[in-house]
Amino acid sequence: MFLAPAALYIIVFQVIPLLQEIYLSFTRTTLLNPTRSEWVGLANYAHVFSSASFRQTLLTTGVYVVACVVGAVGVGLLVALLLNGKFPGRGVARALITVPWAAPGIATALIAVWMLNPQYGIVTRILRALGVPVGAGGVLDDPAWALPAILATTVWQLFPFVCVVILSALQSVPAELIEAAEMDGAGRLWTFRVVTWQVIKPTVGLLALLMTIWSLRRFELIWLMTRGGPLGSTRTLVIDLYAEAFDAQRLGTAAAIGMVGVLISLIVIAGSRFVGRAAERTPR
Amino acid sequence: MHATPRPRRALFLAGAATTALILTGCSGGAEEAEGPVTLTFAASTFGDPGLGPRLQAFVDEFNASQDGVIIEPASVPFPTFGQTVLTQMGGGEGPDLVRFDMPEFSTAAAAGLLEPLDDVIDAAELGLQPGPDEYLFVDDARYGVIHDTSNYVMFYNADLVPEPPTTFDEFLATAQATTQGDVYGLAFRQTQAEENGVWQDIFNYVYGFGGQWSDGENLTLDDPKNIEGLEAFQTMYDADVIPKGADAATFRRMFAQNLVGMELNNGGYVVATKGTNPDLNFSVAPIPFPVRAQGAIMAPIVVNANSEYKEAAYTYIEWMLQPEQQQKLQEALGAASMATPTERSAESLEEMPFLTVFDELTNTSAPQIVVGFGPQTPEIRSIVVREVIAALQGQQTMQEAMERAQAEAEGIVGAP
Amino acid sequence: MIRRFRLGVTARMLIVLVALGLAVFPIYWMFTTALTSDADLFGSQPRLVPDFSQFGVFIEAVTEGRTLRWLLNSTVVATGTTLLALLLGIPLGYALSRFSFWGKAGLALLLLFTQMLPEALLVVPLFSLFRRFDLLDSLPGLVLANTAFVLPIVALILKGAIDGVPRELEEAGRVDGARPLGVLLRINLPLIAPTIAAAAVIAFFHAWNEYVFAVTFIFSREIQPASVGLAGFVGEQGTALQTIMAVAFLFTLPAVVFYLFAQKYVVGGMTAGAVKG
Numbered sequence: 001m002f003l004a005p006a007a008l009y010i011i012v013f014q015v016i017p018l019l020q021e022i023y024l025s026f027t028r029t030t031l032l033n034p035t036r037s038e039w040v041g042l043a044n045y046a047h048v049f050s051s052a053s054f055r056q057t058l059l060t061t062g063v064y065v066v067a068c069v070v071g072a073v074g075v076g077l078l079v080a081l082l083l084n085g086k087f088p089g090r091g092v093a094r095a096l097i098t099v100p101w102a103a104p105g106i107a108t109a110l111i112a113v114w115m116l117n118p119q120y121g122i123v124t125r126i127l128r129a130l131g132v133p134v135g136a137g138g139v140l141d142d143p144a145w146a147l148p149a150i151l152a153t154t155v156w157q158l159f160p161f162v163c164v165v166i167l168s169a170l171q172s173v174p175a176e177l178i179e180a181a182e183m184d185g186a187g188r189l190w191t192f193r194v195v196t197w198q199v200i201k202p203t204v205g206l207l208a209l210l211m212t213i214w215s216l217r218r219f220e221l222i223w224l225m226t227r228g229g230p231l232g233s234t235r236t237l238v239i240d241l242y243a244e245a246f247d248a249q250r251l252g253t254a255a256a257i258g259m260v261g262v263l264i265s266l267i268v269i270a271g272s273r274f275v276g277r278a279a280e281r282t283p284r
Numbered sequence: 285m286h287a288t289p290r291p292r293r294a295l296f297l298a299g300a301a302t303t304a305l306i307l308t309g310c311s312g313g314a315e316e317a318e319g320p321v322t323l324t325f326a327a328s329t330f331g332d333p334g335l336g337p338r339l340q341a342f343v344d345e346f347n348a349s350q351d352g353v354i355i356e357p358a359s360v361p362f363p364t365f366g367q368t369v370l371t372q373m374g375g376g377e378g379p380d381l382v383r384f385d386m387p388e389f390s391t392a393a394a395a396g397l398l399e400p401l402d403d404v405i406d407a408a409e410l411g412l413q414p415g416p417d418e419y420l421f422v423d424d425a426r427y428g429v430i431h432d433t434s435n436y437v438m439f440y441n442a443d444l445v446p447e448p449p450t451t452f453d454e455f456l457a458t459a460q461a462t463t464q465g466d467v468y469g470l471a472f473r474q475t476q477a478e479e480n481g482v483w484q485d486i487f488n489y490v491y492g493f494g495g496q497w498s499d500g501e502n503l504t505l506d507d508p509k510n511i512e513g514l515e516a517f518q519t520m521y522d523a524d525v526i527p528k529g530a531d532a533a534t535f536r537r538m539f540a541q542n543l544v545g546m547e548l549n550n551g552g553y554v555v556a557t558k559g560t561n562p563d564l565n566f567s568v569a570p571i572p573f574p575v576r577a578q579g580a581i582m583a584p585i586v587v588n589a590n591s592e593y594k595e596a597a598y599t600y601i602e603w604m605l606q607p608e609q610q611q612k613l614q615e616a617l618g619a620a621s622m623a624t625p626t627e628r629s630a631e632s633l634e635e636m637p638f639l640t641v642f643d644e645l646t647n648t649s650a651p652q653i654v655v656g657f658g659p660q661t662p663e664i665r666s667i668v669v670r671e672v673i674a675a676l677q678g679q680q681t682m683q684e685a686m687e688r689a690q691a692e693a694e695g696i697v698g699a700p
Numbered sequence: 701m702i703r704r705f706r707l708g709v710t711a712r713m714l715i716v717l718v719a720l721g722l723a724v725f726p727i728y729w730m731f732t733t734a735l736t737s738d739a740d741l742f743g744s745q746p747r748l749v750p751d752f753s754q755f756g757v758f759i760e761a762v763t764e765g766r767t768l769r770w771l772l773n774s775t776v777v778a779t780g781t782t783l784l785a786l787l788l789g790i791p792l793g794y795a796l797s798r799f800s801f802w803g804k805a806g807l808a809l810l811l812l813f814t815q816m817l818p819e820a821l822l823v824v825p826l827f828s829l830f831r832r833f834d835l836l837d838s839l840p841g842l843v844l845a846n847t848a849f850v851l852p853i854v855a856l857i858l859k860g861a862i863d864g865v866p867r868e869l870e871e872a873g874r875v876d877g878a879r880p881l882g883v884l885l886r887i888n889l890p891l892i893a894p895t896i897a898a899a900a901v902i903a904f905f906h907a908w909n910e911y912v913f914a915v916t917f918i919f920s921r922e923i924q925p926a927s928v929g930l931a932g933f934v935g936e937q938g939t940a941l942q943t944i945m946a947v948a949f950l951f952t953l954p955a956v957v958f959y960l961f962a963q964k965y966v967v968g969g970m971t972a973g974a975v976k977g
Contacts, residue, residue, distance in 0.1 A: 003799075006792035006851060007807070013848035014814045017825035024825075032374045032395035034824055079719050082712055093716055095960055097723050102959040104909045106927050107948035111730045114941065118529035119538075122729060122746050137529030141475055143677065160723060164963070206860075209812075210853075217818040220911050224363075229476020231674055242820045246367035247479075248663045249391065251824060258821040265816035269809065324919055332935035333943070359924040361915065361932035368915050375827040377836060379919065466744050533939035541742050549937075556937035560738070 018262075025255035034251060044256035053232055054240070054257075061216070061236040061264075064147065068215040069208050071155040076162025077204065081192075083163070084170050094167065101160040109224035112153045116140050143233040146226050150234055153221060158214075162207050169203040170196070209272050216265060237261045320351055321593050323600070326358035327383035327431070327583075328365045329617075334559035335552060338616040345612070346603055353596040355381070366480075366662070373397045373588060380591040381600060383431045383583050386419065386651040387665065390658025392586070393427040399587040400425040404598050410605055411624050416582050419651050422658070428584030429601060432613070432620035434551035435645040436488050436578040437568040444545040448569040452516060455546075455572045459525040462545035469525035469545045471535035472517075474676055476669070481532055483665045484579060486672060487652050488548050489513040492573025497654040497664070503693055505668060506686040514672060514682040516573075521676050540564055550581045551619025551642050558618075568638045570645060580649035621646055657697055664693045727952060734758065734946035741941065754942070761946045769922065770929035771954060773839060774908055777925055780843035781907035782900050785854045788847070789899065793858030794884050798870075808859075811852035819849065819912040827916060837919045845917065846907040854899040861895035862888055897965030901958070908955050926951045 025044055027037035048054050083094055100108075115123045118138025127134050139145040173196050181191040219238045222228065228235035228243065235243075237257060245254035325343065330336045343355050358379040360368050366388045372378035373392060384392065392398050402425055407417060412429070420428045440448050444462050449455040459469030473481035490496070493513030498504050520526065527535050527544070536553070538544045540560035547553075548571055557564060571578050585604070587597045603609060610622045615632065619642045628639055653661045671685035680688075733741070734757055735750035761767045795801070796808060826845060827836070835841030865888050873883045889896070911927045918924055924932075930951055933944045 003792060003795040003801070006788040006855065009788055009848065010810070010814065010851065013826070013829075013844065014817065014822070014852075015810075017822045017829065018814075018817065020825040021821055030374075030395065031370055031824070032391065032397055034374050034828065079716075082716050082719070085709075085712065087709060087713060087716070093720055095963060096720050098959055098963060099727055099956055100723050102905065102956040103727060103952045104927065104930075104948075104955060106909070106911060106930050107730065107952050108726070110930075110944060110948050111726050111733075113531075114733060114945070115726065115729060117534060119527050120534070120742055120746070125746055135528070136524065137475075140477075141529035156722070156726070213812070213815045216816055219818060219820060220909075225477070226475075227477040227479065229673065231476075231677055231679065232670075238818045238820060241818065243666070245820060245824070246364075246371065247666050249370065255821070258818070261818070261821075262813075262816065265813060269812050269816075328936050331932045333933070333938050333940045334935075335937065336935070357921060358919050359921040359928060359932070361928055361934065362936050363931050363934050364915055371824065371827065371916050372919070375824065376831055377827075377919070466742075533934065533941065536938055537738060537941065538742055541738055543742055552937045556935070560938060 021255045021258055024251055025259050027252045029251040029255075031245060031249035031251055037252070040252065044253045045259075047253060048256050048260065053235075056232055057235050057237060057240045058260075060147065060232070060234065064151065064234075064236055065212055065215045067151050068154050068158065068218075069211040071151060072158035072162050072211050073204060073208055075155055076159040076207070077166055079159065080163045080166035080170060083167060094164075098160040098164055100156050101158070101164075103157070105157075105220045106224065108153065108157055109221050112149075112221075113140070113225055116149055140226055141230055143231045146230055146234050150222055150225055153225070154215070154218065157221075158211060162211070165203060165207055166200055169200040173199045205272075209268075212268055213265070216261065216268075237264075320354050321596050322354045322356055323380040323591075323593050323596055324358040325355050325381040325383075325600075326360045326365075326369055326379035328360070328362040328385075329383065329552075330357040331360075331362045332552075332556065334556040335617060338555065342609075342613055342616045346600060346609075349603065350599075353593075353599055355600055370397075373590060376590050378588045378590055380588055380593055380597050381585060382588060383585050384428070386582050386584075386653045387658070387661035389420075389428060389584050389586065390422065390653055390661060393422040394659035397589050398427040399589045399591070399594055399597075400427060401429065401587065401601075402426050404601070405429050413621070413623065413625055413646070415646055415649075416580070416621075416651070417623070419582060419653075420584050428586040429605065430623035431583045431585040431604075432617050432622060433580050433582045433646070433649070434617075434620040435580045435642050435649040436484075436548055436550050436571060437641055437645065438546055438571050439539070439549050439553060439557075439566055439568050440546045441539065441542060441544065442565045442567050443542060448567070449572045450569075451572055452574065456519065456523060456525075459520065459546065460523060463525045467543055467545065468527050468535075468538070470520060471526050471530065471539065471544045471547050472520070473532055474521060474526070474673065475529060475531065476673055478531055479666060479669045482669045482672065484581075484652055485548065486514060486517055486668075487579035488571055489517040489573070491577040491579060491650060492571055492575055494575045494577075497668075498656050500656040503654070503657065503664070503690060503697065505664075505690040505693060506683075511682050511686050513573075514675070514686065517672075518676060518682060536560075539566075548578075550579075551621075552581070552617065553619075554636065555618035568641050570641060576645075576648050578645065578649055579652045580646075582651040660693075660697050663696055664689075667692050667696075727949070727956075730945050730949045730952070734942050734949055736942065738942075757942045757946045758950075761943060761950060765943075765947070766921070766924070766929060767926075767947055767950055770924055770926040771950065773923055774926040774951075775954070776839050777842050777846065777910075777914075778904045778907040780840065781846040781850060782903040784843060784847045785850045785903040786896060786900060789851055789854035789858055790889070790896070791884070792851070792855040794862055794888065796855065796859040797862035808856075811856055814849075814852045817849075819910070823912055823916055826913070830917060836917050837923070839923055841917055842910075842914060842925070843907070845913045846910055847903075849910075850903040850906045854903055857899050857902070858892065858895060861892040865891050894965045897962050901962050904958060905955060 024037065026039060026041060028040045029037040079097060083090065115121045116139055118124055118136065118141065124134055124138050135142050139149045177195045178191055181195055217238055219242065222234055222236060222239055226234045228239040241254050241257045244250055244257055327339065329339045340357065347354050369378055369382055370388060370392060405426060416430050416433045420426055438448065444467060445458055449458045462469035472485045490510045490513040493509055493516060495507050495509035495513050496504060527538065535544055537560060539547055540557050557566060570576065585601060587594055591597055604613065605623060610624050610626050614620060614622050614626050619639055621643065633639060654664050657664060668689045671689040674680055675682045675685040732750045735752060735754045736747050737751060737754055740747040830836050830841055835844060869887050870883050873887045909927060914925050914928045918928065930947055933939065933947060
C-alpha cells in the first residue's frame with residue numbers, strides 16, 4: 001500500500017519511456033516521425049563509438065563532472081567550516097550564502113553570459129585589469145577557457161547547497177571530542193581529520209553522489225552559455241544528445257548516446273558506497 | 285484559457301491513495317463547437333520586442349474582423365523555436381499555424397507534417413510573387429505561402445560610415461577605418477552558441493563571392509568560390525574589426541548605440557533598431573561583394589497537418605493575402621516583402637527612403653537552405669558552421685574546413 | 701594566545717565576507733544591469749551601482765508584460781510538484797526503510813538510476829504518453845512530468861531520515877494499536893519534519909527551474925511558466941537586456957524567499973537524512 005502508488009508512478013513516467021528509448025536506440029527514427037522506426041541493430045552504437053568527437057565528448061563530460069563534484073564539495077566544505085565557528089552576523093551570513101542555489105538556472109546562465117561578455121562583462125573587465133590575457137572573444141569563445149568558465153558558474157550555483165548540508169552535519173560533531181583532542185596537543189588539521197571528518201564523512205559521500213548525478217545531466221546552463229562550443233570544448237553527453245535529437249532530428253542515435261550515459265551512470269552507482277549500504281541494510 | 289476547450293481535453297486527477305488516471309470528457313472526433321474556434325499561431329516574431337507587438341496587433345485585427353475564429357499566439361520562445369515546434373508536430377500536436385524558417389519548413393514538409401495547400405492557394409489568382417514562391421513546393425505539392433521575406437542588405441551607421449563601401453576591399457578598409465576606441469567597424473555572429481545565426485551570416489559571403497552550397501543535385505560545399513567567400517569572412521574576423529565573441533543581442537544594441545559601423549542583416553532589423561534608438565542615423569545599401577547575390581529570410585506560413593481546425597486556418601491565410609492586409613502586414617513588419625507585390629506608402633518611403641533597396645534585391649536573393657537538400661539543411665548547417673568556426677579559431681584552413689564538411693555531409697545525404 | 705585568536709577571527713571574517721560577496725554579487729549585478737541605461741551599459745567604464753531613474757523597467761515588467769502571470773504559473777507548478785512528490789515520496793521512503801520485500805535493492809537502485817536520465821532523453825516518449833492521456837498543454841501535466849524527476853531523490857532522502865528514527869518508538873506506537881499508516885503519520889512524520897522541508901525545497905526548485913518539458917508540453921501563453929517566458933525575451937532581432945535582467949531578478953526572488961523561509965528546517969533536515977543514509 002505504501003509502495004504501490006509511487007512504484008506505479010515511476011513505472012509509468014520513467015521506466016516505460018526508458019524502455020521506449022532503449023528500443024529507439026536500435027532503430028533509425030526521426031524526430032518528425034517518432035512512431036515510424038526502422039530496426040538497424042547496433043548501427044547507432046557503432047556510429048557513435050566510431051566518431052572521434054564522441055570520445056572528446058566523453059572526456060569533456062568526465063572532466064566536467066569530476067571538476068564539478070570536487071569544486072562544489074571542496075568550496076562548500078571550506079565555507080561551511082568557516083561559517084561553523086561563532087562570530088558576529090553568523091545568521092545573516094548563513095542565509096546569504098545560500099542565495100546562489102535559489103537562483104533559477106536560466107537566470108544564472110543569462111547573468112553569467114552578460115558578466116562574461118567579451119567587451120562589457122564585469123568579469124572580463126576585471127580579468128583584463130588584473131592583467132589576465134583574455135582573448136578578444138572573451139572566455140566563452142576560447143576553447144581553453146570556456147569549460148572552466150562554465151565550471152565556475154556551476155560551482156557558484158552548487159556550493160551553497162553543499163555548504164548548508166555540511167553545516168548541519170557539523171552540528172553533530174561532539175564539542176567534547178574536539179576539546180579533548182586539542183587538550184592532547186593535537187594540531188587543527190589532525191583534529192579535523194580524526195574527529196570532524198569522521199562525523200561528516202557519510203554526508204560528504206551523499207553530497208558527492210548527488211553532485212555527480214546532477215552534473216551528468218546538467219543541460220540548460222551549458223546550452224544557454226555555449227551550446228557545447230567553441231570547438232566542442234563544452235560539449236557534454238547531454239548536449240550531444242540534445243543536438244543529435246533536436247538539431248539533427250535523429251532520435252535513434254540520440255537514444256544510443258543516452259544509453260551510453262545511462263551505462264556510465266550505472267557504473268557510478270555501482271561504485272558508490274551509498275547504494276552498497278542501502279542494499280545491504282535489511283530490516284530486522 | 286481557451287474560449288473553446290479542445291475537444292479531447294480531459295481531466296486528470298492524482299488521487300491521494302492511488303495514482304489513478306481518470307479520463308473523462310469525450311474522446312475522438314470533433315464535437316460541434318459552440319462559439320468561435322481558437323487557433324494557435326507560432327511565429328518567432330511574436331517574441332521580438334520590436335516586431336512582436338506589431339504582429340500581435342495585426343492578428344488582433346483579424347480577430348476583430350469576424351467572429352468565427354480567434355487566433356492566439358503560441359508560446360514558443362525564439363531560442364528553441366525550431367526544436368520545440370518540430371518535436372510537438374512529430375508528436376502529433378503543435379500549433380495550428382506556424383511561420384517557419386526555410387530549413388525547418390523543408391524538413392517538416394518532407395516528413396508529411398504540413399498540410400498541402402494546392403487546393404487553397406491559387407498563385408495566379410492571388411498574384412503571388414513567383415521568386416520566393418517557387419521554394420514552397422516539395423515533390424510538386426505546395427506546403428506554404430510566404431508570410432514575409434526579407435533580403436539581406438548592408439546596414440550602416442551614417443554618422444560613422446559617411447560613404448558606404450561598394451567593393452569588398454572598400455568594405456574591409458571602411459571597417460578598419462571605423463574601428464577606433466570603443467567603436468567597431470563591423471559585427472557578425474561567430475560563436476557556436478548562435479549556430480543558426482552564423483549560417484545566415486556566412487551565407488552572404490558564400491553567395492556574394494559566387495558560390496553555392498549545392499548545384500541542386502550534388503553538394504558543392506568545397507567549391508573554390510565558397511572557400512573564397514569564407515576566406516573573405518575570415519579576413520574580416522582576423523582584421524579585428526568586429527566585437528569578437530559578442531552575441532547578436534549585444535552587438536545589435538551596440539549598433540543602436542553608435543558603437544558598430546556596419547552589419548549585414550535583413551529587413552526585420554529596421555523596426556528593431558528604430559525601436560531601440562529612434563534617433564539613430566542609419567541607412568542601408570546592397571552588400572558590397574563581387575556578385576549581387578545574398579540570402580533572404582523567407583518565412584512561409586504553413587498549416588499543421590495535425591490541426592483540427594484546418595478550415596479556420598485557411599480563413600486566416602486567405603484574409604492575410606488580401607491586398608489591403610498585405611499592405612498592413614508590410615507596414616507592421618517594416619522592411620519585409622510580402623507574398624504579393626505591395627506598394628510602399630509615401631509616408632514610409634519618406635521616413636525610410638532606403639526601403640527601395642530591399643525591394644530591388646528580391647530577384648537575386650536566395651533562401652538560406654541547401655538547394656535540393658532542403659530537409660537535410662539543419663544537419664548540413666550544423667556541420668558547416670562547426671568546421672567554419674574551427675577555421676576561424678585557427679584550427680584549420682577554410683579549404684580544409686570545407687573539405688571535411690563536404691566529406692561528412694556526403695556521408696549523410698549519400699555521396700554523388 | 702589571545703592575540704593569535706583575534707587575528708584568526710579577523711582573517712576568518714575577511715574570508716567569509718569575500719565568500720559572501722562572491723555568492724551574492726551575480727544577483728546584485730542582475731539587479732544593477734536591469735537598472736542601467738543603454739549608454740552606461742556599453743560605456744567604457746562599468747556602472748557599479750543601480751541607476752534608480754531607470755526603475756520603470758521593473759514597473760513595465762510587472763504591469764505590461766506577462767511576468768506576474770508567469771510567476772503565478774511557476775508557483776502552481778512548483779507547489780504542485782512539491783506536494784505530489786511528498787505525497788508519493790513519503791510512503792515510498794517509509795516502505796524502503798522499514799519493509800522487506802522482493803526486489804527492494806533493485807528498486808533502490810532504480811530510484812538512483814532514474815535520477816541520471818536527462819529530460820532531453822525522455823521528452824519524446826513522454827510527449828506521446830502525455831498526448832495519449834491528454835495531459836499536454838496543462839499545468840497538472842507539467843506537475844506530473846516534474847514529479848517523475850524529483851520523486852526518486854525525495855524518496856531516497858526521506859528513506860535516510862526514516863532509517864534514523866528509532867524502531868523502538870514505532871513499536872511503542874504499534875502496541876497502542878496503530879496501523880502502519882498511523883505509525884507513519886503520528887510517529888515518524890513529526891520526527892522527520894526537517895527532512896521533509898529539505899525534500900520540499902529540492903522539489904520546489906527543480907520544478908521552478910525546469911525548461912525542457914515546460915517549453916515542449918505547454919502551448920498556450922496563458923499557462924506558460926516563468927522559465928519559458930524568460931527565454932522568450934531573447935528575440936531574433938533585438939533583445940532587451942534590461943528587461944530580461946529585471947524579469948530574471950523577479951524570477952529569482954520568490955525562490956530565494958521560499959528558501960530563506962524553509963532554511964531553518966532544512967539545516968536540520970538534510971543531515972538527518974544524510975548522516976544515516
